[in-house]
Amino acid sequence: MILDCDLLIGRDIVYGRSVGAEELDARLTEAGIAGGAVASLRALLFDAPSGNDEARVAAAAHGWLPVAGVDLRDALGAEREIERAAEIGIRLMRFASTREGVAGGAPRIRLLARAAAERGLTLLVEGSVPEVAGAFMDLGASVVFLDLHFYDLGEFVLLARQEPGFHTSTRLMGGPDAWETVVGELGAERLVFGTRAGWFEEESVLYRLGTARLSVTDRQLVTAGNLERLAGVGA
Amino acid sequence: MIIDVHGHLGPWFFSPYGGTASDNLRIMDAYGIDIQLVSGSEAVTYDPTTGNAAVAREIGDQPRLRGLFVIDPRNLAAAEKQLTELLPTGLFVGAKIHTHYSATPTGSPAMADALRLCAQAGLPVLVHTWGREILDLGTTVDSVDGVHAIAAHLAGPDWRLAPEAASRSDRLWLEPNYSVAESGRLRWVLDRVDPRRMLFGSDSTLTDPGVTLGALHAARLSQEEERLIMSENAAQLFALDVGAFDA
Numbered sequence: 001m002i003l004d005c006d007l008l009i010g011r012d013i014v015y016g017r018s019v020g021a022e023e024l025d026a027r028l029t030e031a032g033i034a035g036g037a038v039a040s041l042r043a044l045l046f047d048a049p050s051g052n053d054e055a056r057v058a059a060a061a062h063g064w065l066p067v068a069g070v071d072l073r074d075a076l077g078a079e080r081e082i083e084r085a086a087e088i089g090i091r092l093m094r095f096a097s098t099r100e101g102v103a104g105g106a107p108r109i110r111l112l113a114r115a116a117a118e119r120g121l122t123l124l125v126e127g128s129v130p131e132v133a134g135a136f137m138d139l140g141a142s143v144v145f146l147d148l149h150f151y152d153l154g155e156f157v158l159l160a161r162q163e164p165g166f167h168t169s170t171r172l173m174g175g176p177d178a179w180e181t182v183v184g185e186l187g188a189e190r191l192v193f194g195t196r197a198g199w200f201e202e203e204s205v206l207y208r209l210g211t212a213r214l215s216v217t218d219r220q221l222v223t224a225g226n227l228e229r230l231a232g233v234g235a
Numbered sequence: 236m237i238i239d240v241h242g243h244l245g246p247w248f249f250s251p252y253g254g255t256a257s258d259n260l261r262i263m264d265a266y267g268i269d270i271q272l273v274s275g276s277e278a279v280t281y282d283p284t285t286g287n288a289a290v291a292r293e294i295g296d297q298p299r300l301r302g303l304f305v306i307d308p309r310n311l312a313a314a315e316k317q318l319t320e321l322l323p324t325g326l327f328v329g330a331k332i333h334t335h336y337s338a339t340p341t342g343s344p345a346m347a348d349a350l351r352l353c354a355q356a357g358l359p360v361l362v363h364t365w366g367r368e369i370l371d372l373g374t375t376v377d378s379v380d381g382v383h384a385i386a387a388h389l390a391g392p393d394w395r396l397a398p399e400a401a402s403r404s405d406r407l408w409l410e411p412n413y414s415v416a417e418s419g420r421l422r423w424v425l426d427r428v429d430p431r432r433m434l435f436g437s438d439s440t441l442t443d444p445g446v447t448l449g450a451l452h453a454a455r456l457s458q459e460e461e462r463l464i465m466s467e468n469a470a471q472l473f474a475l476d477v478g479a480f481d482a
Contacts, residue, residue, distance in 0.1 A: 015417065149414070150442075151249050174414045174446040175250055176262050176439060201418050204449030211265040211445060 002209075002223045003036045003065075004028070004202070005124065005230075006146050006169055006194035009058055010041030010051065019198040021058035031202050033195070035064045037124065037227060039094040043069035048081045056090075065231045067092040067124060072100050075108040079115060086119035091232045096126040098147075104132035110139070117141040122230040129156055133166075141165050142230060144192050150175030157185045167226065169194030170205055179212045179222075188218035192226045236480060237268045238469040239444065240329075241361060241387055241410050241436025244290050244300065245276035249441065256293050256300055258440055263299065266444045268437070269466075269480040270299055272473065274331035274361075276441075278305035284313055291326050301475070302327035303361060308339040308349035318356055328473045330360040334368060342371030347379055354381035359472050361410065361436070364400075365391045373403030383472060385410050385434060394420050398427040408472065410436035412447045421454035430460040434469050 007028075011018040019027075021038075028035065038059050043051025052068045059066035068085035070078035072095065085093060093116050097104050104127055113136050116123055122142040125132060129148045133156075136143050142165040148156050149172045160166040171194045173179055182191045193209070195202035214222060228234065246254030254276060263271055273294065278286025283305040294300040304327040306314045321327055330353045332339070332346070339345050341362065353360040362384055364372055369390035376384045385408040389397045394417075397409055409432055411421055425433065435451065437444035456464065470477045 153249070172415060174443050175441070176258075176443045177250060178443070181250070197418075199418055201416050201420075201446075201450045201453050203453040204416065204446045207266075207445030207449035207452070208443055211443075 002033045002193060003227050004033050004195050004197055005037050005144055005192045005227045006171055006196040007036045007038040007064065008041055008196060008199060009038060009055065010045075012041055012199070013045065015199070021062060024198050025062050027198050027202070031197060031206060033197060033202065035062065037065040037067045037092050037231060039067035039069045039124070044071060044094065044096045044099060048074070048077055049084070052081060052085070065092060065227070065233070066090055067094050069094040069096065070112065072097050072102040072106070072109060072112070075112065078108075078112050082112060082116050082119065082121070086121060091120070091122060092124055092230070093121045094124045094126070097132055098127035104128075105134060109135040113141055114139050128152070129159075133159055136166075137163060143167065144169055144194075144230065146194060146196070147172060150178040153178055153181060157181070160186050160190060166190070167192050167230070170208070170222070171195055171200060174204065174208065179208065179214070183214065183218055188214065188221045189226055191222045192230070193223045236466040236477065237266070237435065238466045238475065238477070239263070239268050239271040239437045239439065240385065240434045240469050240473070241412055241438050242271035242273040242300075243276050243279070243438070243440055244273040244293055245286070247276055247441050248280075254440065256297050259300060260297070262439050262444060266448055268444060270301065270475060270477065271439070272301050272303050272329055272361075274303040274305050279331065279333050279336055283307050284317055287317055287321060291321055291324060294326055295324075298479070301473075303329045303331040304358060305331045305333070306349050306352065306360075307337045308332060308343075308345040309337060311348060311352055314352060322356060327358070328475065330356070330358040332360060333363040335363065335365070340371065341368040341375055347375050350375060350379040350382040350384060354379060359383040359385065361385045361387050363387045364389070366393045367396065369393065369396050369400040370403070373400035373407050376407045377404035382406060384408070385436075387436060388413050389420075389424065394424060397424050401428050401432055407432070408468070409433045411450065412436050412438040412442060414438075414442050414446055416446070416450050418453065421450050425454060425456075425460060430463045431468055433464050434472070435465050
């Protein structure tokens with residue numbers, strides 16, 4: 001089974017197009033991806049409460065894991081959404097500072113990340129790791145970096161050795177041996193399958209999966225087990 | 236059959252592995268790539284003269300790897316001198332110009348001079364393009380008689396400019412590698428550009444070939460598009476003898 005940690009529904013004003021839940025579901029089915037963790041672009045870009053409700057409805061309808069997004073431009077609103085997500089049992093929270101035009105080093109990000117970590121939420125974090133990762137260090141936070149590019153993999157390994165809760169998505173791990181480097185240096189528990197299907201070419205990540213030199217056990221962790229653990233599935 | 240027109244040979248500062256010809260071949264075998272055209276990572280990022288020589292040494296006994304001779308447009312005298320030594324080896328079937336490392340815009344007179352050298356040497360040239368420089372490349376190529384150029388990366392994030400660039404010269408081809416590609420990009424381009432103008436390129440060993448192969452798969456190529464893009468266009472443009480690989 002393959003699960004995608006990086007699913008998005010809604011409209012992206014920069015891309016100029018939308019991906020609805022039904023379209024995404026069809027796309028995942030065609031690609032052989034069973035589901036994953038879905039967030040709403042409406043929550044990240046326009047209105048967090050209604051967007052997060054939209055993601056929860058879509059997740060329930062399709063058997064996906066719901067992700068609550070915060071709009072970091074509205075720090076107080078983000079604080080409320082973290083509390084609301086925790087109260088209703090959401091386990092995954094998405095931060096998208098770069099998409100929202102908020103500097104990765106803005107103090108609010110660290111404070112909100114701490115609040116989320118204290119509530120046991122796993123953070124799915126967009127943005128260049130050299131620019132955004134510092135805000136999540138030394139919090140004991142569980143984090144999946146969704147936009148780690150293989151150019152920065154060495155830095156991530158150094159970081160993740162200090163931060164046992166740091167993980168990376170596979171989406172931009174498009175360097176030869178990048179997946180194997182994560183597994184060899186940090187363990188398969190730190191690599192989480194993600195494609196951002198519908199926005200990024202999921203086939204590119206699936207091609208890489210097809211040639212990845214992973215044991216059967218490690219492959220299961222990467223493609224599904226790690227995300228299920230982070231989302232508290234079966235806990 | 237698969238011909239990869241955008242390969243590299245040598246170590247990269249992004250990853251720890253060695254960067255030998257055997258690394259290229261291992262990755263090619265993983266994806267069924269038969270022939271790869273390679274420029275030296277040393278030649279692109281550090282010194283064309285020593286880097287081109289290193290490629291010549293490494294591929295001499297590797298018929299699946301053919302060279303792209305790296306040219307720094309700011310030092311054409313050095314390129315001309317080395318070409319007289321390396322062209323007779325038959326190891327180099329094309330050229331490579333990286334606009335950023337050589338700090339040479341595609342619309343500059345220096346770029347036109349470099350393309351002229353490629354034309355004189357009979358070498359099709361792969362030119363790194365990022366952003367709007369792809370448009371200037373189309374214009375410059377059209378102004379240089381006899382040159383055949385390939386716009387690498389489809390301008391990266393500005394891939395929507397690729398059809399306009401291709402329209403500026405019928406001697407400009409397109410290569411689609413881009414490691415952070417938006418979905419649907421290649422189908423969009425191929426709906427606007429003749430498939431005889433696109434060539435498969437992976438940017439391996441910097442980028443895993445699966446990135447571009449997956450994107451091409453997502454474009455749902457017709458049989459004709461696949462034949463042209465994956466091998467036939469490259470074999471024709473670079474005059475490659477593919478008989479031994481075409482069984």
